[in-house]
Amino acid sequence: MTSMLTSVTLEPSWDEEAIAAWLHFPGCSRVDYTVRRYDAERGILELDLTPGPESTIMNKWLDSVEIGSRTRLAQPDVGYMPNFADGRRVLIFADESSISAVRAILAQWPAGVPGTMWLDTPDPRHIADLPVVAGVGVVSFHVDMGFDPLVTAARRVELDSSATVWAAGETRRMDEIRATCLAAGLPESDTRVFGYWADNAGQRRS
Incomplete structure (x- = not known):
């Protein structure tokens, strides 16, 4: 390419x-x-x-991806794991394509760091297979909710200086989550949001 x-x-x-x-x-x-x-x-x-x-x-x-598609690159100093630096709450939003990344994050989760994950996948087995980490809660969605559960969760959760966000999934919904975080005042270093594929067929949940 x-x-x-x-x-x-x-x-x-x-x-x-x-x-x-x-x-x-x-x-x-x-x-x-x-x-x-x-x-x-x-x-x-x-x-x-x-x-x-x-x-x-x-x-x-x-x-x-198509000719003329645009892909966002994160700043070199931002990193690709959640910002675990100072032990704040870690909020994670991910769709089914990002489950393997979530699994890798849980495997390296620092002891004592609290967190909550919102995971959107039609297969409950994806959730059952994840490592269990003390202090990390998981909210999962497996059926059509009639709205985007990840974007809605991001808009409803408290986003302030006590939290840091990591998210990955379909580009348009990740753009909405990134915009929500930045509108709440989170800095780029605490807004680690990755949109890597576009649902051009319109198959993602509305």
Whole structure:
């Protein structure tokens, strides 16, 4: 895949090695993608994408991407795990494509850090298979609610300086969650929201 970085994203000092270190798809192995070339002068990036069948997020994204599609890159210093730095409440919003990422996060969850997860997946087994972490609650949705349960949860939960947010899933609903967090005053470092695939077929819940 060949992509062009916008002037907002472009950093003249970047090279292939720097981009390879920063570029990450939550829940995906780094063997699924390789940075082949980066033209710093023109901001053109070439990637080889070879996901396995278990790489749900990347496969969904590849199915949805079209010529002219735009993908948001996080700031290099933001990171791709929740902000566990000072032990605040961690709020997680994720759809079924991000369950593997959620599982990896739970496996590395620091002791004593409280949190709540809102997970939207039609298969209850996805939830049953997750690691159990003391102090972390899970709210799951398995049927059509008639509204977007993740966006609604983000709008109703208290978002203040005592909380930090991590979210991953379908692009449009993640855009809404990101906007909700920023409107509540959360800084970028506490708004780690990743939208990697677009539901062009309109199959996501309304």
